Amino acid sequence: MSGGRITTHVLDTSRGKPAIGINVELWLIESSNSAESRTLLRTAATNEDGRLDAPLLDSDEMLAAVYEIVFCAGDYFRDEKRRHILEAEPVFDRVPIRFYAADAEAHYHIPLLVAPGGYSTYRGS
Structure with a gap:
């Protein structure tokens, strides 16, 4: 696959496994004045490997712009399949990762490592 695109994957660090079924939103952020x-x-939503079945954005739609990926982490940890790992309500309900895609021809892979009490991210490859 050539051209610009935005992809992600999510790992549940509390379990050491891919985060299956996390809802993900991609937003375009525009500012004027x-x-x-x-x-x-x-x-x-993430699949069995914690990845999306397709890029959030591919080369046909990619712009040099500010984007925000919002991960619905609270919903994921509140799901009854995972309630046993919670000692209390998840601290982070929605995890927004805002980034600038300066090159519309580049691949921006923005993974999330998440647990009920914290998260981290980086620009992957």
């Missing part, structure tokens, strides 16, 4: 607008571009 002091106002900001958000446009929802895509929603998807």
Whole structure:
């Protein structure tokens, strides 16, 4: 696959396994003067490997712009299949990762490592 694209995957570090079924949203963030607008571009859910079945954005739609991926971590940890790992409500309900894609021809892989009490991210490859 050539051209720009945005991809992600999610690992549940509390279990040491892929996070299956996390809902993910991709937003385009635009600013003019002091106002900001958000446009929802895509929603998807992670598969058995903690990945999405398709890129959040591919080369046909990719722009040099500010994007935000929102991971619905609270819903994931509140699911009855995972309630046993919670000592209390998850600290982070929604995890927003805002980033600037300067090159519309580049691959931006933004993974999330998540647990009920914390998360981290990085630009992957």
